[in-house]
Amino acid sequence: MKSNGLSKKLLSSLDHFIPDRRIRMTRVAEKNIKAAITAVGGYVPEDVLTNADLEQMVDTSDEWITTRTGIKERRILKDPTKATSYMAIQAAEKVLTKSQTAAADIDMLILATITPDMKVAATAAKVATDIGAFNAFAFDLQAACSGFLYGMSVAAAKIEAGHAKKILVVGADKMSSIVDYTDRTTCIIFGDGAGAVLMEASTNGYGREDDYLRSNGVGQAYLNIKAGGSLHPTTEETLAKGWDAIYQDGKTVFKYAVSEMAGAAQKVMERNGLTPQNLDYIIAHQANKRILDATQKRVQVGTNQLLTNIQHYGNTTAATLPLLLRDYEAHFKTGDRLLFTAFGGGFTWGASYYTWAYSLK
Numbered sequence: 001m002k003s004n005g006l007s008k009k010l011l012s013s014l015d016h017f018i019p020d021r022r023i024r025m026t027r028v029a030e031k032n033i034k035a036a037i038t039a040v041g042g043y044v045p046e047d048v049l050t051n052a053d054l055e056q057m058v059d060t061s062d063e064w065i066t067t068r069t070g071i072k073e074r075r076i077l078k079d080p081t082k083a084t085s086y087m088a089i090q091a092a093e094k095v096l097t098k099s100q101t102a103a104a105d106i107d108m109l110i111l112a113t114i115t116p117d118m119k120v121a122a123t124a125a126k127v128a129t130d131i132g133a134f135n136a137f138a139f140d141l142q143a144a145c146s147g148f149l150y151g152m153s154v155a156a157a158k159i160e161a162g163h164a165k166k167i168l169v170v171g172a173d174k175m176s177s178i179v180d181y182t183d184r185t186t187c188i189i190f191g192d193g194a195g196a197v198l199m200e201a202s203t204n205g206y207g208r209e210d211d212y213l214r215s216n217g218v219g220q221a222y223l224n225i226k227a228g229g230s231l232h233p234t235t236e237e238t239l240a241k242g243w244d245a246i247y248q249d250g251k252t253v254f255k256y257a258v259s260e261m262a263g264a265a266q267k268v269m270e271r272n273g274l275t276p277q278n279l280d281y282i283i284a285h286q287a288n289k290r291i292l293d294a295t296q297k298r299v300q301v302g303t304n305q306l307l308t309n310i311q312h313y314g315n316t317t318a319a320t321l322p323l324l325l326r327d328y329e330a331h332f333k334t335g336d337r338l339l340f341t342a343f344g345g346g347f348t349w350g351a352s353y354y355t356w357a358y359s360l361k
């Protein structure tokens with residue numbers, strides 16, 4: 001009798017709370033939106049700069065470049081009337097076409113780049129307007145080779161917060177515009193290209209699982225373009241000193257890149273229960289094949305798990321991650337575990353874990 005009395009009480013109290021609970025459950029569901037990559041695209045210029053070509057330009061050899069970097073060729077946007085926006089637009093339009101998305105439905109466009117068309121006037125705004133994304137707000141994100149990784153994180157947060165439904169994240173760099181082709185220590189490394197992804201709310205529970213992003217200003221001394229900013233505006237003197245082209249202390253950058261890319265990847269693996277056995281692919285910034293090999297060994301994954309295309313394009317800065325996605329998209333299956341990791345100027349670095357949200361087949 002007592003228990004009947006209690007359950008009646010309980011029932012009546014539940015009746016009282018049911019409407020509230022429903023409201024709360026709806027709010028929780030909104031909070032649980034997960035951002036997913038739903039389409040990828042990329043663009044590289046037609047002109048190829050091979051190691052043999054570089055042998056004619058600086059004192060180097062195919063053998064030196066291949067053994068030190070793993071790069072065989074890069075693409076160069078030769079047309080002087082075309083800039084980073086041109087490549088970004090090609091990549092973004094491919095994504096819209098593939099996903100059958102109307103440009104007017106894009107809420108936001110992030111362009112990760114260190115080579116904007118102009119120093120002032122966000123290149124992202126031009127890209128958004130030229131593709132017809134009139135309802136989007138757009139901005140450039142400058143985090144060098146980590147720019148695309150940072151951009152995906154910002155986009156995912158906006159989607160998960162319910163502030164945006166469709167976001168284009170583009171990584172594009174015309175590195176040939178800031179490379180000194182008489183400097184053999186840098187001109188062998190970089191290439192031009194662009195890649196893009198569409199990010200939306202996941203419909204199947206797969207998508208962004210975790211991010212770990214970091215930076216350290218100590219890097220300013222080791223990888224930079226000294227002139228052209230507010231510290232050293234371009235003058236005849238800065239031009240004479242070569243301060244308007246990209247400079248790097250290769251050995252220091254190499255050490256930081258290996259340690260931080262692998263460290264960030266390991267941290268994200270640990271806190272998500274990822275192991276070399278249950279992880280499908282590592283999408284790592286294509287800086288240098290030796291950096292990739294060292295990262296792969298530290299993270300202890302197989303060579304087939306760490307994807308590469310550096311041999312074809314060199315280091316395209318913000319474009320390497322989305323170009324990898326474009327080149328390997330056909331291999332990915334729904335639910336595959338992908339770990340992104342990147343390192344770049346600043347220094348900037350990090351790792352992101354995504355469960356892949358679709359299969360092409």
Ligand SMILES: CC(C)(COP(=O)(O)OP(=O)(O)OC[C@H]1O[C@@H](n2cnc3c(N)ncnc32)[C@H](O)[C@@H]1OP(=O)(O)O)[C@@H](O)C(=O)NCCC(=O)NCCS
Pocket residue numbers: 059060061064065068069145184185188248249250251253254257287288291315343344345
């Ligand atoms: C740039 C990099 C390939 C140079 O390789 P390295 O083994 O460190 O080579 P070093 O800079 O110590 O130079 C070794 C020698 O090769 C020479 N050298 C440099 N570039 C050369 C080239 N393209 N061809 C032939 N010789 C070259 C150097 O002048 C040096 O000669 P020396 O011993 O007579 O002085 C390497 O440091 C690197 O990949 N760093 C990371 C770069 C990177 O990924 N940047 C982007 C980060 S996002």
